[in-house]
Amino acid sequence: MPALLTTLLCLAVSLHAAAPKAEEARRIAFALEIAAAEYEKAVGGTVVIKAEQEEAVGFLSQARKRFRKLADATGLDGFTRGPIEDALAGLEKDARSGRGDPAAFRARAARAGLELAAAVGASARPAPAERPSARAGAEVYRMHCAMCHGARGDGHGPARPGLEPKPASFADAEAMRRAAPADLFRVVTVGVDGTAMTAIDDRLSELQRWDAVQHIFSFTNPPETVARGRAxxxxxxxxxxxxxxxxxxxxxxxxxxRRLAAVLPKATAEERASMAAALRLEEPSAPRAPGRDAAERRAAALVAVAAELDRSVAMRAAGNAEDAAASALDAYLLFEPLESEARVDRPSEAAALERSFAGLQDALKAGAPLDQVERHAADIRLSLQGLAGERGPAGSWGAFAQSFLIIAREGFEAILVLGAIAALLTRAGRGALLGVFYAGAWTGVAASFATAWILGALLDVTPVQREALEGLVMLAAAVTLMYVSYWMLATIGMRQWNRWLRGRLGKALEGDNAWALGAVAFLAVYREGFETVLFYQALVSFAPGQGSSIAAGFIAGTLALAVVFAALRMSGLRLPMRPFFLATGTLLYAMAVVYIGRGVAELQAAGWVFATATPWALSVPSLGIRPTWQTSAPQLVLLAAGLAAAWSARGRGEKA
Structure with missing residues (x-):
């Protein structure tokens, strides 16, 4: 399987621009069948529903254009392509006029689909190679459909307000009783022109599309109905x-x-409906191989990223930099759902991808030369090939090491903040405030678990929404760090620090402003916490049966962080106060500068903030440095404010 995934991705990188001839013929045939269904809804000798007629015309127009390209690419001779082109033109003409018998129209469309599929040696009739799984389809639906169609399939997803026409509802029981899975599969495969429903066959395997369709039917077939039908x-x-x-x-x-009535004439209408639901949602008799669905989803996602990446480069080569940047962002968002998995099992490739994607977007926004854009794209392809290789920890030691690295890597920055401020509070004789400070940290831990659970179990969170959440948390952390560290740099001394604590936080726990320290601790933990929980969920899924090794790695990593925390507190008690204030304040302030840049960059990735290129091209994503004014301007303002605070405190140093 790993070798197959690698081969698949390598082939996709070089050949994805030209879809297989047989698959393209199937798409066209699907479009014809959908057009016939729309025509039947709209026309009964006269036009009944204008919108349905327009959809039929749209599908037929799409089919004609795609067939011309397919015929040119395959070199079909005039004798073969001529009758098919005439048939498609006749169908479109009749659909526009709205005259003609719907049954005859459907038969003509079906015949044209069969003929064009046969011309390239393909089959036009969709059928699953194995029994689809609604359970497996739930995850596919959540990632690719729920944004528009909603978690319950009612068409009220988060993106609905900005969409015209509005997304279809799968919660209409009567409408779904009249729909066949193959009809939905065709729509999923070819998309709907003029809507946000684009073709998805380049992002999902055929089995994943069938799984998603299977899940859609679960919205109107509750478990108790299925269970009764199964019995x-x-x-x-x-x-x-x-x-x-x-x-x-x-x-x-x-x-x-109707077919059940023929073989079970004594069954009531309600019983037949229950049995039909059970037949529709019957799960595979044998469970799929462990990790198979995840492997297929990963392979399809990586192929889709490569496809979108090459679209971006092609757009830039054609001189369309704005659309190229949008396509590069789409490529990153296709990768983002895999980020947690990649950072667990392939941290170096994941980090390289983050840098390369950032570099590509920056280059496109800055109007960089095409060769520079292509270099970034080549780096991304190389990292994608690395992700397609063999995955998973190498036994118990591998699981232990990865678990240790996750908690140590993600917790290090938080420990720096917590240890430095705890040492300062102790040194300044404000130990009573440590309770508020530690309470904020533990609240951050609890909130991390709660957020991870909410994101995974309750909300249909898209990659865009997750980027936005990470960006907002990062900006909040930057503000609180700046709030504390600015005054540390402005005072740089015991007396001024105590005065600031009294003035800003009140005496002990009586003041209403004690939230500042609690907020710093909370955000220091929460900023990475909920994502860390997601990383561990991914690790557990990749290392079945290695729970004890993962737990041991987590404990060892936590102990290592505790040692770092203790060392920071001890150093704070032993070092001279002025240098310690200066070093700690500078560290926290620098982290605020980094966080504000990275936070804005996350919001840019989510599409919440525009990106305006700067005259310079310096890009260090790990430090939040990006060549856009939206990221650079707040960082420059913070740097100027920090320098001003340090300058104002010059000469006011005290001896501890």
């Missing part, structure tokens, strides 16, 4: 047609119920 089917003998995956895929629930 009724245990003693029933079904026809071969009802047992066939292909026949089920092409049949609506109404058609399944």
């Amino acid at each position: 009724l089917l245990e003693s029933a003998r079904l026809s071969d047609e009802l047992e066939s995956e292909g026949a089920r895929a092409e049949s609506s629930a109404l058609e399944l119920e």
Whole structure:
């Protein structure tokens, strides 16, 4: 499997621009079948529903354009392509006029689809190669469909307000009873012109698309209905047609119920509906191999990233820098759902991808030469190939090492902040405030687990929303760090520090402003905490049966962080106060500068903040340095304010 994934990605990087001829023929045939269905809704001798007629015309126009390109690419002779082009033109003409019998129109569309598929040696009839799984489809739907169609399939996803036409609802029970899985599969495969529903076959494997369609039918078939139908089917003998995956895929629930009535005449209408639901949502009899769904999802996502990346480079080569930058962002957002997995198992490739994606977007926004853009794209392709290789920890020691590195890497910055401020409070004789400070830290731990659970279990969080959340948390952390460290740099002494604590935080815990220290501790932990929980979830899924090794690595990493924390506190008690104030204040202030740059960059990645290129091209993503004014301006302001604070404190130093 790892070798297969690597080969698949390498082929996709070089060949993805030209879809396989057979697959393209299937897409066109699907578009024709969808057009016929829309025409049937719209026309019954006269135009009934204008919107449906326009959709039929749109699908037919799309089919004609795609067939011309396919015929040119395959070198079809005039004898073969001529009749097909005439048939497609006739269908589009009739759809525009709205005249003609819908049944005859459907037959003509089906015949044209079969002929064009046969011309390139393809099959136009979709059927799952194996039984789809609604359980597996739930994750596919959440990642690719819920943003528009909503978590419950009611068409009320977060993106709905900005979409015209509005997303379809899958919660209409009667409409879904009339729909066949193959119809939805065709739409998922080819998309709908003029809407936000784009073709998704370059991002999902065929089985994943069938899984997503299977999950969609679960919205109107509750578990109790399926369970009742399954119990009724245990003693029933079904026809071969009802047992066939292909026949089920092409049949609506109404058609399944009619066939059930033929073989089970004594069953009531309600019982037949329950049995049809059970047939529709029957899970595979044997579980899929562990990790297979994840491997297929990862392979499809990496192929999609490579495809979008090359689209970006092609747009830049054509002189369309704005669309190229948007396409580069789309490529990153396609990768983002895999980031947690990659940072667990391939941290170096994941870090390289982050840098390369940032460099690519910066180069496009700055109008860099094409060769520079292509270099960044080549770096991304190289890292993608690394991610496609063999994955997973190498036994118990591998799981231990990865667990240790996750907690140590993600917790180090938080420990620096916590240890430095705890030492200052102790040194200044304000130990009573440590309770508030530590409470903020533990609240951050609890909030991290809660957020990770909410993101995974309750909300359909998209990559864009996750980028935005990370950006907002980072900006909040920057503000609180700046609030504390600015005054440290402005005072640089015991007396001024105590005066600031009294004035800003009140006496002990009586003041209302004691939140400042608690907020610093909370955000220092929370900034990385919820993402760390997600990393451990990914590690557990990649290392089944290695729970004890993962736990041991976590404990060892936590102990290492505790040693760092203790060392910081001890050094704060032994070092001269002025140098310690200066070093600690500078460290915290520098982290605020980094956080504000990285926070704005995350919001730019989410599309919440515009990006205006600076005259310089310096880019150090790990430090929040990006060649955009939106990231650079607040960093420069903070640097100037910090220098001013340090200058004002010059000559006012005290001896501890």
